[in-house]
Amino acid sequence: MSARLGVDVGGTFTDVALWDETSRRLAVLKLPSVPHDPAEGILAGIRGITEQAGVRAAGLAFLAHGTTVATNALLEGKGARTALLTTRGFRDLLEIARQKRPALYDLQADKPSPLVPRDLRFEVRERLLADGSVLEKLRVEDVEAALAALGSRDPEAIAVCFLYSFLDPTHERQVAARIRDRLPLCHVSLSSEVSPEFREYERLSTTVLNAYLGPLISRYLGRFDRAVRELGIPRAPYINQSNGGIISVAAAALHPVRTLLSGPSAGVMGAAWAARDSGFASLITFDMGGTSTDVARVEHGRPIIAGERSVAGYPVRIPTLEIETVGAGGGSLAWVDSGGALKVGPESAGAHPGPACYGRGGSRPTVTDANVVLGRLSATHLLDGRMPLRRELAAAAIEDLARELSLSPVDAARGILSVVQTNMLGAIRVVSVRKGYDPRTYTMVAFGGAGPLHAAALARDLGVRQVLVPAAPGILCALGLLIEPLRLDLVRTRVQPLDALRERDVERLFEDLEAEAGAWLDEESVPPARRRLVRAFDMRYLGQNFELTVLEPPGRPSLGSLGAAFLGEHERVYGYSAPDEPVQVVAFRLTALGEPEPLALPPLPRAPRPEPDEACAGVRAVYFDEAGGFVPTPIYRRERLLDGHRIAGPAVVEQMDATTVILPGQVAVVDERANLLIRTDGLPRPADVA
Numbered sequence: 001m002s003a004r005l006g007v008d009v010g011g012t013f014t015d016v017a018l019w020d021e022t023s024r025r026l027a028v029l030k031l032p033s034v035p036h037d038p039a040e041g042i043l044a045g046i047r048g049i050t051e052q053a054g055v056r057a058a059g060l061a062f063l064a065h066g067t068t069v070a071t072n073a074l075l076e077g078k079g080a081r082t083a084l085l086t087t088r089g090f091r092d093l094l095e096i097a098r099q100k101r102p103a104l105y106d107l108q109a110d111k112p113s114p115l116v117p118r119d120l121r122f123e124v125r126e127r128l129l130a131d132g133s134v135l136e137k138l139r140v141e142d143v144e145a146a147l148a149a150l151g152s153r154d155p156e157a158i159a160v161c162f163l164y165s166f167l168d169p170t171h172e173r174q175v176a177a178r179i180r181d182r183l184p185l186c187h188v189s190l191s192s193e194v195s196p197e198f199r200e201y202e203r204l205s206t207t208v209l210n211a212y213l214g215p216l217i218s219r220y221l222g223r224f225d226r227a228v229r230e231l232g233i234p235r236a237p238y239i240n241q242s243n244g245g246i247i248s249v250a251a252a253a254l255h256p257v258r259t260l261l262s263g264p265s266a267g268v269m270g271a272a273w274a275a276r277d278s279g280f281a282s283l284i285t286f287d288m289g290g291t292s293t294d295v296a297r298v299e300h301g302r303p304i305i306a307g308e309r310s311v312a313g314y315p316v317r318i319p320t321l322e323i324e325t326v327g328a329g330g331g332s333l334a335w336v337d338s339g340g341a342l343k344v345g346p347e348s349a350g351a352h353p354g355p356a357c358y359g360r361g362g363s364r365p366t367v368t369d370a371n372v373v374l375g376r377l378s379a380t381h382l383l384d385g386r387m388p389l390r391r392e393l394a395a396a397a398i399e400d401l402a403r404e405l406s407l408s409p410v411d412a413a414r415g416i417l418s419v420v421q422t423n424m425l426g427a428i429r430v431v432s433v434r435k436g437y438d439p440r441t442y443t444m445v446a447f448g449g450a451g452p453l454h455a456a457a458l459a460r461d462l463g464v465r466q467v468l469v470p471a472a473p474g475i476l477c478a479l480g481l482l483i484e485p486l487r488l489d490l491v492r493t494r495v496q497p498l499d500a501l502r503e504r505d506v507e508r509l510f511e512d513l514e515a516e517a518g519a520w521l522d523e524e525s526v527p528p529a530r531r532r533l534v535r536a537f538d539m540r541y542l543g544q545n546f547e548l549t550v551l552e553p554p555g556r557p558s559l560g561s562l563g564a565a566f567l568g569e570h571e572r573v574y575g576y577s578a579p580d581e582p583v584q585v586v587a588f589r590l591t592a593l594g595e596p597e598p599l600a601l602p603p604l605p606r607a608p609r610p611e612p613d614e615a616c617a618g619v620r621a622v623y624f625d626e627a628g629g630f631v632p633t634p635i636y637r638r639e640r641l642l643d644g645h646r647i648a649g650p651a652v653v654e655q656m657d658a659t660t661v662i663l664p665g666q667v668a669v670v671d672e673r674a675n676l677l678i679r680t681d682g683l684p685r686p687a688d689v690a
Contacts, residue, residue, distance in 0.1 A: 002021050003019060005060050007066070008065075010033060011033065011289070011290055012290025012331050014032070014045050015029075015477060017049075017478040025053070028478070028479075030449070030656065034351070035350060035351055038069060043231065063238065065237055065240065067220075067239065070216075074209070074311060079213050080213070080216060081156050082159060082208060083157070083159070084120065084122065085124055086121065087127060088123040094205070097201055097205075115212045120153065120155065122142075124142040128165070128168055128171070132164060132167030147183065155183070156185075158187070159189045159191075161204045161208075162191070169192030169193070169196075172192050194257065198495065198587075201315070203317060206316050214256055221253050225237060239251075240259065241258045242320040243258070244265045245487020261311075265321045267294065268285050268296045268321050269321075271283060274470040274476070275298070275301075277673050281298070282300070282441065283298035285298060286424075286451050286458065287477070289329050290368075290450070291331055291350065292325050292326065292346075293427060293451075296322060297435075326346070327347070327348070329450060330368040330453075331349040331351075332344050333366055334365045344419040345420065357389045357390055359390045363396075363400075365401045367417070369394035370398060370414075372394040374414070374622065375622035376453060376661050377453070413623075417454075425462065428462060440463040440465065442464060444464045445468045446473060448473065451658070452469045452676075459678070466677060468676070469678065471601075471673070486593065488520050488592040489591050490513045490517060490589065491589050492512075492587065497542070497585075498583040503558065506588070531592070531595075532595060533593070534551065535588075536552060537550050539562075540583070540584055542581065542584055548569050549589065604641075604643040604673070605642050606642065606644055610644060610645060612645040617636065619632050619635065620635060624663060634647075634652070635652050636652070637653075638654065638655035646668070649664050649666040649668070650664045651668070653668070653676065666679065666680050
């Protein structure tokens with residue numbers, strides 16, 4: 001027997017998904033997180049899911065973990081004491097940065113403090129020119145002097161970033177050898193390994209982040225790896241990356257910066273997979289958990305990947321899924337500001353004490369408490385009865401807020417939902433409207449423990465005509481880990497005019513990248529049939545500041561077809577192209593993928609009739625603005641729904657890992673992949689069109 005296991009750790013819940021390849025069955029589990037030691041919650045989840053599925057730990061052939069440890073360490077300033085060695089004249093680059101204001105018209109806005117204080121930054125005499133040739137050889141005495149000074153300051157990590165080292169890493173490697181000889185316990189990060197690309201500030205920032213996170217993530221992953229082996233799991237675990245792929249624990253420990261968006265990216269990949277099976281390719285993913293909401297856009301079945309983004313104000317130059325995050329989750333606290341306005345988040349009640357209704361000592365009102373008071377959530381339990389809820393505690397917390405606002409408790413609860421939904425609408429508009437995309441032309445995929453609770457209202461406000469709620473929305477991030485490929489992104493920066501490129505030189509460069517990718521795939525034991533290599537080019541018009549990534553044209557590509565592909569991509573992104581303007585190639589990229597075995601879930605049986613009477617578990621009063629108050633609302637059990645069942649709103653659908661709300665006037669239909677499709681305009685689903 002062999003099985004695959006995915007574990008995603010959030011701020012409030014830990015989600016587990018297990019796919020038994022022998023029985024072709026999927027098992028899921030959701031349990032509260034353990035904030036002081038995430039690994040404790042993971043191990044509890046592994047024990048629980050293997051017992052539930054009847055699978056021995058020794059039968060787990062694959063384990064992948066999505067983690068927020070790196071993100072939390074950066075946000076909370078709990079990284080390592082980090083030093084920096086850099087080219088003479090660049091000691092203050094971390095603070096000079098790009099001289100961009102965080103908020104253009106806010107003269108009081110502060111940039112984040114440098115992660116390396118000035119007294120731990122050291123200059124080294126060495127210099128490469130822009131063509132990679134050596135202007136000044138590395139002065140070893142400067143390195144020795146810096147290391148002697150650092151010896152008494154106990155740095156945990158050292159970042160090394162020299163000018164143009166992405167063209168020739170020799171000087172950085174020489175310094176690394178001396179650091180490891182003199183300070184063997186230090187985590188060493190070289191810019192030529194972490195981010196071998198041009199733009200010195202972004203490369204420096206990424207390298208410093210990697211060093212800052214290195215010791216903490218290495219210790220965490222080391223403990224996690226040992227604990228997994230002690231359970232009897234035979235294979236080393238994998239860790240999710242920000243790019244929608246997984247890497248080994250050892251690689252993640254060396255390059256922790258790749259895991260900064262580990263958890264959310266798995267959800268986006270899972271959403272794309274679930275929607276693709278039902279025939280949807282243009283998506284807005286909406287992942288609302290206990291602490292935050294993450295939204296992203298998917299085009300033609302592929303999530304959008306950005307080459308650079310900012311996390312907590314620090315630039316990170318690595319391939320990353322384009323995800324927008326706001327502090328809006330089920331545990332987000334409601335409060336009144338000094339002007340008397342109702343606010344929700346970003347502070348969260350977390351897993352402990354959690355919302356007031358959890359009965360663990362929390363007394364401040366949250367989004368979850370508002371949903372309980374309005375009847376949208378069960379007043380007695382979550383997680384199929386494993387987590388009891390106390391409605392009277394939620395009501396007391398909402399009543400305290402209502403008195404402060406001079407409102408009724410019901411109106412205060414409605415206000416909480418209105419404010420948090422406004423916050424989430426803003427995030428969705430960032431990935432859609434602000435980039436020139438009309439959300440009305442997309443299908444919204446709602447997941448996370450709280451996503452399906454709010455998706456119908458968000459879709460109504462955005463004009464989105466259809467919401468897809470996957471079969472197990474509350475654990476989709478964990479499920480996404482089971483379908484993600486092993487992924488390695490390689491890049492070589494070579495800035496030159498397109499018309500000066502020689503196809504023979506391009507092919508030779510890609511052969512070098514493919515040899516490196518092949519060695520990595522061999523190391524990961526990926527069989528040839530599961531390997532895929534994707535070539536791409538970073539290109540721009542001469543004089544542009546930023547470039548577009550263009551996939552290599554199909555067939556036998558030429559420089560002419562590459563130029564045409566760039567013009568087409570520029571037209572798609574910016575709405576125009578300039579065929580007569582000179583074009584530059586900036587970088588050559590190769591993505592190596594080790595594709596997993598497909599996850600083929602069995603189709604749902606067909607319902608004998610559209611009415612799901614046998615799935616109805618009762619009726620309770622639920623508040624709907626559209627109905628003008630509380631109305632008797634049928635409550636359906638998700639696991640009893642079959643393909644073709646049709647539910648007219650108002651209605652609530654409950655399952656172990658999430659609750660879905662269907663508004664009055666909306667209709668939900670179940671498809672054969674067990675997805676719940678909520679439609680607001682009566683449009684047929686893809687299967688009906690054919």
